[in-house]
Amino acid sequence: MEIDKATYQAISNRIGALFGFYYAEKNYAEMLRCVQEAAKVVQKSTEPEKILLWLSSTPLSNADAASLAKHLTIGETYFFREKPALDLFSEKIIPELLEQRKGKNQRIRIWSAGCSSGEEPYTLAIMLREMIPHLDQWKIDLVATDLNLAAIQKALGGCYTPWSFRETPAYIKEKYFVKKGNLFEISDVIKNMVQFSTLNLITARFPSPENNTNQLDMIFCRNVLMYLKPENIKAISAKFRESLVEGGWFITSQVELNDSYFGNFSRKTYKSGIFYRKEDLSAKVATVDSKDFKSKNRLIRSKKDVISPAKTRSRISTGISAVIEKPKAFNAASVRSIKDLFSAAKYADCIQLCQVQMEKAPSIDTGIILIKSYANLGNLKQARHWCDKLIKVNGSSAELYYLNAFILEDQNEPLLAEKNLTKALYLQPNHLPSLFAMGNILRRNQKKQQAVNYYQQLIQQLDLMSDEYIIDDFDGLTAGRLREMTQTMMQS
Ligand SMILES: C[S@@+](CC[C@H](N)C(=O)[O-])C[C@H]1O[C@@H](n2cnc3c(N)ncnc32)[C@H](O)[C@@H]1O
Structure with a gap:
């Protein structure tokens, strides 16, 4: 119809x-x-x-x-997600609070806003338990909320599939989880540290003692605001500021950094990440506290973020740009269902179907979905294997080199990653994801001027598009949003 x-x-x-x-x-x-x-x-x-x-x-x-x-909603999440934020939490924020409040007001208040099925707040709870020797002498308020009741119910149940542990150190899994059939159940000692409830960030009243969203030391709101309308993001940012104590932290994911939304906070660099802090705005000029923060001028987007497992709307899109060869018996119906499986984040099923399809009628479209599915499942070895294989058959797809670059980056091979991006941009000089990735890699490797050149080239291309235009192969990001992100990277 x-x-x-x-x-x-x-x-x-x-x-x-x-x-x-x-x-x-x-x-x-x-x-x-x-x-x-x-x-x-x-x-x-x-x-x-x-x-x-x-x-x-x-x-x-x-x-x-x-x-x-x-x-x-998209509830994609996992334990110990995004190391930069967790490093800040364990190396900077918590030690400072312990020092400041020891023997006085032994209380720490944290809100995980948009906590999905609970992996984020439980990660924080585990870290606190690992870090604070006499935790029982401290009052820890760890409030976790989400719009999605089903996600909160799962969090309360505390049972997770192995996939939630893709970044979890083995000893932590051993120490705080018990195997129950195919699932792992979190121990009560951690479960009892978190207070879960539903809360819609658009309609809820906060700060408010009624929902424990006042006088907070930090708010983790990662991978949530990126899907909201700008006016909503700004309103939430203003309310978050009110919810925090002076000196409190607002932690977004590294792909959400945006001063036009979060300019009401001071920007702080710690290791490879940038975070927001509530400070007296008249003292906001120095955004990097060089005494406390050693800016290594690294890539703003964490490696894990670049290819992190998520549904299409959040990370790796199904966008397909080129076909290596005209498939012999090309089966449009099955390609459609492969795309559907990918969109529904059913990566294991998707891999099975792609492999059958690759035997029957190999095509770059299917190959790329196969690579992305492996990458989204964290199986970078297979993702790289397929990338290499497809590049051998047809070396003229910029997207393949781009994907390969991210896999290599994730495998700690930045130089090879850079080479692959060079190749992608040679093949397709205006391949937007490659321009962005190249800027980021160079920036992270202290080649700031070169990075700026790529960012500028990217902005020139974005200026030709309407703000609403959705960029191919780029997580459903709009041109406007990517421009804002690129500008933030250039300035930081
Ligand atoms: C991708 S998950 C992020 C989970 C976790 N913060 C992380 O980074 O791993 C996004 C979550 O935001 C929640 N969300 C989206 N819009 C929301 C809103 N208006 N109010 C509260 N939660 C919302 C979704 O239900 C979903 O569980």
């Missing part, structure tokens, strides 16, 4: 008002599919016009809102 743009827009606006999500036109069909799934669960009509009426009914019942939240 043909759906007119106005209906799509109206549905998108309603969802924006309810949850803050931003959808580019390119994603309207996928958005509607998710809303229809949510509608089915609560026995509502799936006809677009009726959906619009349903979304406009105020207030939505809790069950309706929960179903929508479940189907529209």
Whole structure:
């Protein structure tokens, strides 16, 4: 059935008002599919016009809102995610607080906002338990909230598949989890440290003692705001500031850094990451505290972020740019289902299907999805194997070199990664993801001027696009958002 743009827009606006999500036109069909799934669960009509009426009914019942939240959010997460933030937490923030408050007010207050199924707050709880010798003498408030009730229920259950542990040191898994069939259950000692509840960042009242969102020492809100509308991000940023004590920290993921949203905080560099801190804004001039923070001028995006396992909307997209050879018996239907599996983050199933397809009718489209699926499952060895294999067959795909670069970067081979990006840009001088990645690698390796050249080239290309344009092969990022991120990198 043909759906007119106005209906799509109206549905998108309603969802924006309810949850803050931003959808580019390119994603309207996928958005509607998710809303229809949510509608089915609560026995509502799936006809677009009726959906619009349903979304406009105020207030939505809790069950309706929960179903929508479940189907529209991306809950990808894992324990010990993004080392830079965890280094800051364990090496800087906590030691400082312990020092300041020892023997006085022995209390630490943390909020994990958008905690999904709990891996983030549980990671913090484990770290605190590992770091603080007499933890029972401290009052730890670790509040964890999410829009998605189903995610909170999973967090409360505390059982995780091995995939949640892809960055977890073996001894931690051994010490704090018990195997239960195919799952690992978190120990009560950690479970009891975290208070979970649902909270919609768009509609909730905070700071407030009622939901424990006041007088906080730090807020972790990583990989959450990136999908929200700019006006919502700004409003949340202002409220977060109010929720923090003076000197409190606001920690986003490294791909979300953006001074136009978070300019109400001071920017602080620690190791390879940049973080926000609540300070008296009149003293904001010095953003890098050179005494405490040794800026190594590294890549802003963490390696793990560049190819981190996530659904398409958040990390590796299915965007496919070139075909090596015309597949002999090209089966469009199965490629479509491969893409669907990939979009649904069913990477293991996707790999199986891709492999069958690669035997029957090899194509770069399928190969690239196979590589991304392996990368998203953390199996970089296989991802690299397939990259090498495909590059041998056809060395003219910029995207293959780009993917290879990220795998190599993740495997700690920055020079080889740089070479691959050079090759990608030789093949396709305006391959935007490669320009961005090249800037980042050079920046991280202290070649700031060269990095700026690539960033400038990237911005020139982005200036030719509308802000809403969704960039191919780039996690669903819009041109506007990428421009902002690039500008932040250039300035820092
Ligand atoms: C990708 S997960 C991030 C989990 C974790 N912070 C991390 O970085 O691993 C994003 C989470 O944000 C939540 N979220 C999205 N919009 C939200 C909103 N308006 N209010 C509260 N949570 C929201 C989603 O439900 C989802 O669980």
